[in-house]
Amino acid sequence: MFATSNGNGHRRNGNGTRPRGYSAWDLVRHGITGSDWPRAWREHDLRDHYDVVIIGGGVHGLAAAHYLAQNHGITDVAVLDRSWIGGGGSGRNTSILRSNYLTPDGVRFYDRSVKLYEHLAADLNFNVMFSQRGHLTLAHNDASLRTMRWRTEVNKLQGVDSEVIDADEVKKLVPYLDTSSDTRYPILGALYHPPGGIVRHDAVVWGYARAADAHGVHIHQKTEVTGIDVERGRVTGVQTSRGRIATGTVLNATAGWSSLISDMAGVAMPVQTFPLQAAVTEPVKPFLDTVVVSGTLHVYVSQTDRGELVFGASVDPFASYSIRGSLEFSEGIAGHVLELMPALSRMRLLRQWAGLCDMTPDYSPIMGPTEVEGFYVDVGWGTYGFKAGPVSGEAMADCIAAGRPPEIISAFGLDRFLAGRLVGEKGAAAVGH
Amino acid sequence: MSETSEEPIARSPIAPQAPVVRFGWEISARAARGDLSLSDETPLAKVAVRAPFRGAAADALGVGFGRTTRTDVDGVGVGDVLVVGSGPGEWLVLAAPGRGPDLAAALTRRLGSSGEFVSVIDLTHGRALVRLAGRAAPQVLAKVCGIDLSDSVTPDGAALRTTVARVVTDVVRDDRGGPPSSVGPSYLLHVERSSGQFLAGALLDAGAEFGLETGTFVGLAGRDT
């Protein structure tokens, strides 16, 4: 609990120092004077105490730090990352944003994130290049078409723009798609979700880092957490590669490391770490204007503003911490993409990489307090963590400020597993992305 | 070719070229011209045996996991059979077309006396079977199968199960069983029936550059005739 916040964790404006200084006029001024741009975030010495220590310098950790300062005036905050900010999942995902989920809780949660993304550039004074170009989830059999309608109907009831469209309408949106009926997996229709799209994921990380720094948050790169001190069920400090920090509040906002960090605090997690691979082709003139996903064919594709196609699929077939990648991944997506768009056979894959995803039993995150007082978690993000960055940061800031989880994340508590109250997203897990 | 005679005609899942009916089965009459051939052997009787990995039954069958042998099952007049150790405690016994029931009965009698827990199932209709034979057979197979087919790793008489063209397949190297017109290695490929047509198509596609053609039914005698 923090004296600075008022009782019910209601947000009030922090010290209001919004970052400024990026605009067309600034570009011209610096161009003419040749003067340097200010550092986007500063380097600080590691202090021996912070009110809040956030482990994980990805979009979740940095957003939490930003909203703690902006919404609750809590600025004595350190964000620690073992390498460089955005080096984990935040720098390895395929940057797709959407809110066309299955359960009412899920839809409201991700819709809040899309709403935050819509104004993030202005809020952070950093163009995150959110291209709200529409998101298509293709259905190749009647079972998945039924799941599309299920998600569509739940979306509409939460006021989220989604609809089921037929193959001809899909062809109009994506002319390169083979929507004929004599393919191996004919396209029967799709869930069309106009608010979905893609964002420049690194820019989101840098935007939050710059804004948090402007509020006085200390961002410490190359600082690895090696232990968490817990005494009589309460967090008292964090051991790092650059010395100990005394603190009463720690937020675990890591992916691929969340089990290891939680183990340090003695908190068991229902998480299994899997690699998730992605790949990028050489650029070609833009021809794909929406995000295209196929659940049956386990592939999704979008075209960046640099003309490259970005591919992703489901997680690797077995748990591992290896991010070396596999040939089977690129063979798989190539086969499935050409099943959807045969004309792309001559496009070349330029590079492939992998990140680590913490999968949970019900395809939903684990957010909020744990049995160790002062140890909070924002983990278990599977393959859908980046799109939830802003709302997670906001919600965790409210949670830490008030000492208990806000309503929007009440369904995602760690205790739900032992209580047998799994979240409904598992219902239609077949179409995960 | 719809039904005219009273006698039911058995059909393979693999569409035959120039179909003709022989021993109750519709088979392809055209023989492969060259050395490299793919023949539909689905009419062969196929009996699956399950028994303890080691024991009297295993000894009676005369071959262990990963190997094949030709034998005559205690002279019951089923003729020459090919016994394959296709899995741990799993055997596949192949015999001439139509001999399935007699073979199953003979095996049940022969192995039942072992006192071990043994089961015998006539799977003639449950599996499709093709034979790929000829000098270039290993190169054709190497386009769709990831197993090292060199003589040192997969010698004549070897039996294994793996994926071929993404379908789970028993691969049995049985050079002697190749058609008389072929030379070099010969592989029996044994899959779940409904994938038979797909596997045959994938093999023909892979073998096109080597001049692979479909051939007529060979049977077990192969090059001995």
Add this chain to the structure above:
Amino acid sequence: MTILPITRSTATSGRLGPQPGEVIDRHRTLDFTWNGRVLQGHPGDTLASALTAAGERVLSRSYKYHRPRGLSTASYLDPGALFQVGDEPNVRGAHRLLREGDDVRSQNTWPSLAFDLKAVNGLAGRFLAPGFYYKTFIKPERLWPSYEKVLRTFVHAGEISPVPGTEVYDKRYAHPDVVVAGGGPAGMAAAVAAARAGASVLLVEEEHQLGGHLRWGGSAELAALRELTAAVAAEPGIEVMTDSVAGARFDDNWIPIVQRSLPGVAERLVKARAKTLVVAAGLIERPYVFAGNDLPGVLLSTGVRRLVNLHAVRPGQRAVVLTANPDGDAAAADLARVGVDVAAVIDARRGEGIVAAHGRGGVQSVELTGGRRVEADLLVTAVGWTAPTSLLNQSGDDPVYDPRTARFRPDPARLPDNVLAAGGIVGEGSTDELVAHGDATGREAARRAARVARRLAAVPTAVTTPRPPVPQPDAAPVVVPELVTPDHPELFTNGTGGFVDQCEDVGLKELRTAIREGYDSVELLKRYTTATMGPTQGKLETVNMVAVLAQATGRTMAETGTTTWRPMYAPVTLGALAGRPSEPVRYSPMQPWHERHGAVPLVAGQWIRPEHYGDPAAEVTAVRTRVGIIDVTPIGKLDLRGPDIPKLLELLYVNKWQRLAVGRVRYGVMCAEDGVVLDDGVTGRLGEDHYLCSTTSSGAATVWEWVENWLQTAHPEWQVHVTPVTTAYASINVAGPHSRELVGRLVEGLDLASEAFGYMNVRSATVAGVADCVLWRIGFTGELSYEIHVPAAYGLHVWERLMAAGEDLGVTPFGVEAQRILRLEKGHAIVGQDTDGLTQGFSAGLGDLIKLDKPDFAGKPELAWQHERGGHPRLVGLRPVDPTIVPPEASQILDRDGSIAGRITSSRMSPTLGRAICLGQLEPDLAEIGTRVTVRHPDGRDVVAEVTDPVHVDPEGARQRV
């Protein structure tokens, strides 16, 4: 910055006389078009060498500023020679061989290469700081989408046509003892040595010929090349793959090799499991960063030697050569030999240097340190090398920067046992030293390959091998001579400006600005400026970027480190990665009949099944009033043998199985350990220790593995054999009032009277002359029906006889759609449609099927707690009050306060009742029969429906028991 049109410069380069090592066939010419103009080249020319011979200097425009660009490396990596050839984008023009009639175009140049409007960007260069797009277009928010459209027009690349190409791709597997990646002197020597030691070798070379840098060497190098080429040709154990690339090294030496330009195949992916890998990738020449370094006419020494010695092309009239190593000296000598005026040789080893290159549309003069300006149209730089260690990094190596030799050096000690490095990538040396190093490495690779083979063979398995491998002792390791690399000056940039990444147009000043803004780690700098993320994958740019970063932050190059080398080593087409289209597909024995009778195909997993034959409603009526037959072959079938089958069924199903008499059938539901419904089906007892268990078609494979898991890990002591026989039987369900009559006409040896063969019984019999058929009295459709399992080869025969024998009875084929309507009329739930990933047993309408008094079964504890807790959703029947409205499946059911209380899971118009009928999941407090609920239609309308008994037709089930 040149906005004014560039006049075609005077023909300063052209074809030279015959060169000793040339690879072109001067006696034949090939015509091709360049941006529409017809030019000539020779077979053996690359697109770039033919263009240069024809006098073309400007070959492309740069990404951001659209500056004119020409050749620099004259190799696969040349960033200035990316062309559109016909409808293939991003072709590597300095690698791709010229073919008759090639339509070659520059990419993203409008209206033309000579006069490119977007060159205006160059004017605003100073305002387009790195990441400028992050700093602008922020307000007003509503204009961002239109700004974005403008940004997308600047995408610098070729185009993909919507019409699929006709080129062919395929794959093959390989199991070589040794893969040698790189066909230079060391690679060739390693391959020969390994082959002589008895190893099977794949020698993979990116260029069109073996030999590496020997090919553009002098007479000594050409002699060595001939000798090595002959040695390779003499070894049958070596398969040579030129114009091919070893794309990556994945775990356990799983190496994808892409072969390009094979006869009849555009690209082939060879998937090699190599026992040992020898990386002999040599060295890549590193560009120098200085003001004007991107002007056409600035070439690397290897670029010049390739053009002169391989393609007999004069790269310029008057040259200045900056050299820091013997290759720079050799380039100067080659130019002089072919009559180019070498105006100045600047020797960096003696501290000499250059300041900048000047000129419009190309080099016109070179400014030297000390102020002297030399007129020249060609500036050659030889400032050092980068070791392309991608495959070694993927094997676990982490190359460290060595100031003495001015490059990141691999550390063979960090490599796993099955990966070795040979030749230039390890260290420089004379041809003989490189060959000796390759030879020794090749022998060691063969030795280790033999050891890996022995180790693989020795892994304990159950396979009985004819000749168990005789354990030979390992031969003694081969001593690999040291490759001592001479010192090399550190020359990355002279700080006067220029481009660090010519593909992405990232300049030296821009990098320094970004570093000062805080993007001061190598990964952040790369992502913020996009330097090293272009088509050359960082091979020419990474080390220079690291040098600039190290200088700016005061850290050493070793401390700064490099970015990760990401697979693949060279870009690979999606076609090669996909190979032949091969998604397995499964058919039933009656498929030919279905196709001949107009069945509309339905994709059901790997199966293709008849959805209907034209009129599903009529098919339903036929089954309800006469007799229909459906092909249900995909239904999963497991043959169970053994004395302990009842124990197994007790453990897996929620109901009881101890006392099932021979000939009897029972329906069962399986749950997973979390109580969620997994599958359902009927199981019949055919004999004392012989049962036949059916599963859903989609669950067939999963259920079999689930059963095997319990048998093998939890109860190995139980004697049960399970064999999948799903397609051993063709399954035909004969359903309808006349089904007994129809089946009676074909069956022999079986009394069909209800007393002898009642509902939920199973018998064997001969049908239509086919012995060993299995007949089940079960009722998914709710009518009197016999499901006949026919030995599959006779499936078509029996199906055709049923159709013939039942003509007068009005026998009608029906498909999956009609079956769905019939089962919905009977309220039979479909697992996976009326249940989902969270539906536990008591929410699946199973009523008293779940026997909680059993000692144990899969999922029992969770089901017991669900039962105790109550309040779980119910599976209910529903009927829209307006009978004509058929609510689409997945429509949501709303509570009084508008919140979601459930959904429609199944919904059809029932031809039998002439009204819409549904099944749905619903909150318990609304689930009482008679309750009225609101169904929200997708079009927004609200429809009232009433909760009913799930069984809409013949609730007592009399019709199926007759």
Add this chain to the structure above:
Amino acid sequence: MMLLPCPWCGPRSATEFRFCGEAGEAGARPDPATATPEQWRRYLYLHANPRGWSTESWYHGSGCRRYFTAERHTLTNEVRSTTAAGGAP
């Protein structure tokens, strides 16, 4: 993908196998008659998820179709031992 030494068939590409999660005592099924909800759900949902040596269950779906336990290092994917379920070969 890496090679997995099947205890029956010998080394095969990992693409032939299906990963069945952590085995050993962490995966042992509690006695359904006495297990509390918490104990049962630890068995269902909690994982050790080590970044190092892990004891796991695998199924050779494209080969011998036997289950086996493997000790695998989850970072290097090295497999140091495999033992057949319910009885050695």
